[in-house]
Structures are given as structure tokens and as C-alpha cells.
């Protein structure tokens with residue numbers, strides 16, 4: 456847990472997501488009026504980008520053909536071991552090259568986005584079932600109705616947990632993105648993230664918001680334990696980071712995105728990300744300003760939706776930026792890796808973080824292009840936000 460950080464109210468260095476423990480001591484609570492900034496809306500026109508980035512195009516050119524670090528993916532027999540569980544698809548598993556290359560860093564305006572995804576290394580994963588979509592609000596509601604489960608963001612932090620925290624910090628809530636009134640330096644994400652009392656999965660952007668009409672949206676404001684509890688109830692588990700990336704790559708080799716090497720193939724948007732000046736205004740050119748219902752964009756080759764964008768997804772691995780280097784130096788092919796034994800993020804050494812994957816509706820080439828399939832995210836386990844959800848996997852039953 457992260458008691459010292461919360462008690463001190465310490466600030467963070469550059470990153471993409473806040474931690475619950477870093478709740479600002481003097482948080483200014485601004486309830487979003489009707490959450491207009493997050494209400495997804497459909498654009499009636501076809502989803503065609505109006506602002507294809509020249510820098511992206513140049514980056515694609517440099518990255519073609521597929522970097523030599525990626526050796527061909529070798530899939531196992533694609534035949535599923537039995538009928539698919541409801542809402543899941545079979546991922547055959549196999550051997551693949553995992554990670555990202557330094558060249559891909561040039562796609563992002565925030566340097567270092569691929570640094571912890573180096574080096575590309577060889578991994579094998581067994582076949583498994585995977586949810587075709589992120590877990591939705593209606594699915595999570597069935598879980599809470601059946602079990603009475605109360606999520607981390609709904610629980611009031613105790614004095615015992617945070618002995619020196621100011622009283623105003625000991626309120627249930629979670630972190631919420633808020634656009635800034637104008638352009639800001641992208642060096643301090645407290646400018647666009649705030650701790651919102653009363654924010655939780657039922658009220659994703661705070662007490663003034665709810666789930667009406669959001670049944671098919673991914674559940675958000677999920678702490679790691681919330682995702683694990685749901686998965687256990689469903690007879691499933693969270694994916695390992697290696698399983699997530701194998702699945703996201705869809706049997707292809709070294710692609711930048713789950714659908715190929717172009718962000719907008721044939722001019723089409725393929726994921727719910729962020730267009731417009733970050734973090735001022737998401738203009739929703741891809742059809743959605745803010746969160747989108749699941750499965751609004753084409754699936755990848757395995758039939759999986761939203762592996763890129765929409766919400767970040769929890770993986771079961773602890774996070775360390777040097778884990779891939781450890782696996783590479785061990786030599787050979789890492790078989791069913793489950794992550795390092797301990798967590799470590801040099802940017803926040805007191806935080807024990809798990810891996811996030813996939814990027815979210817806030818990812819943009821101006822700040823964080825972690826919708827690239829080989830890149831990694833991370834987050835402290837008790838910290839949810841309104842762009843963090845999950846999906847589950849299921850181990851195939853052993854042959855009789």
C-alpha cells in the first residue's frame with residue numbers, strides 16, 4: 456500500500472496516470488456539470504480523420520518494414536478446445552516477439568513512451584479464452600447484485616490506513632480527468648487529473664454522473680482488487696501482460712497497432728482515442744469525445760475489440776521497467792511469463808504498481824501513444840480512474 460505517499464500528499468513526476476495515494480491535500484472539488492466533457496456522442500459523419508499527423512506519417516515510414524527485432528509469430532493450432540464461454544473468444548497462444556522498439560518512440564510527442572517496452576524479446580503463451588470486450592457496466596452490476604461487493608473507490612479510507620492524512624482526504628472517491636481551460640505544459644498531470652469525492656464506478660465522473668444509458672460502456676473506476684474480485688466471481692482471471700499482448704497482436708508480427716502499421720488505415724479511425732488539443736478539448740473526430748460503448752470499432756484478427764484505446768485494462772503482472780531486459784538476459788524463450796516477483800517504478804519508488812495495457816480515450820500522439828500494441832502502462836493497485844477498466848481471460852480446461 457502507499458501510506459507514506461498519501462500521508463505526505465507528495466507530488467509525482469512525469470507520468471500518465473495519478474495514484475489514489477497522491478490525493479492532493481487541498482483538492483479543489485469541481486463537480487462536472489452533467490459531465491459534458493465525458494458524455495460520448497456519435498458523430499453522424501463517417502469516422503474519418505481530419506488531422507492525420509504529418510509526424511505520424513514520417514514515423515510510419517521509418518518503421519517500415521517491420522523492425523528486425525520482431526521474429527515471426529508462430530501460433531499454436533487455432534482449433535478451440537471446446538465451445539466458447541459466453542462472450543469469449545479462443546486465443547490459440549504460441550510464440551511471438553513481445554515489446555516495442557526505440558524507433559516507435561518517434562510516434563509520440565512524449566519522449567520515452569517505449570522505453571520500458573524494450574527490448575523486444577521472445578515469449579511463448581499457452582492458448583486461453585479471452586473476453587471479446589472490456590467488462591461492461593451491466594456485467595459489473597450483475598456481479599455486485601449477486602455478491603454485495605463494494606469497490607475500493609466506494610470505501611472510506613481509514614485513519615489507520617493513512618494516519619497522518621488530513622481529514623479532508625479521508626473520503627471515498629476516485630480520480631477524474633478534467634480538461635484544462637487552455638493549453639498547459641504537459642509536465643504535470645495534476646493539471647488535468649483531480650481527486651473527486653464520490654467518484655466510483657456508479658458515478659464515473661463524480662456524484663453528478665451516473666450509468667443511465669451507459670449499460671454497454673466499459674466499467675471504470677476499477678481498482679486492481681475490484682477487477683480480481685469480479686474475475687473470480689465469473690470463474691475467470693485477469694490476463695498476464697504477455698497474454699494481453701499476444702492476444703492484441705492477433706497472430707501478426709510486429710505491427711504497431713492491433714490492426715496494422717497505420718493509425719488511420721484508408722483514412723478510417725480504428726480505436727477510441729483523443730483528437731484535438733490535449734488536455735483542452737477532445738473534439739471526438741473518431742466518433743466519441745470521452746468514453747465509448749464497447750465494440751464500436753472493428754475487432755482484431757482474433758475477434759477482440761478495443762485492445763487499443765477506450766479504457767486502460769488491468770493485467771495481473773507487477774510492473775517493473777526492467778522486466779523485459781531481465782527476460783532477454785535470461786536467454787531463450789520466456790514461457791508463460793507472469794511478471795516480476797516485485798514491483799518497482801523508479802519514478803515513484805514507494806508505489807507498488809501493476810501493469811496496465813491498451814491505452815485509453817485520452818491517448819494522443821501529443822502526449823501518450825500507448826495505444827501502440829507493444830507499449831506498457833502502470834498503476835498503483837488501489838487507484839481507479841475514469842479511463843481504467845479491465846477484461847478477463849479463462850484458462851482452457853485440461854484435456855480429459
Ligand SMILES: [Ca+2]
Nearest residue numbers: 727728741743
Ligand atoms: Ca475519442
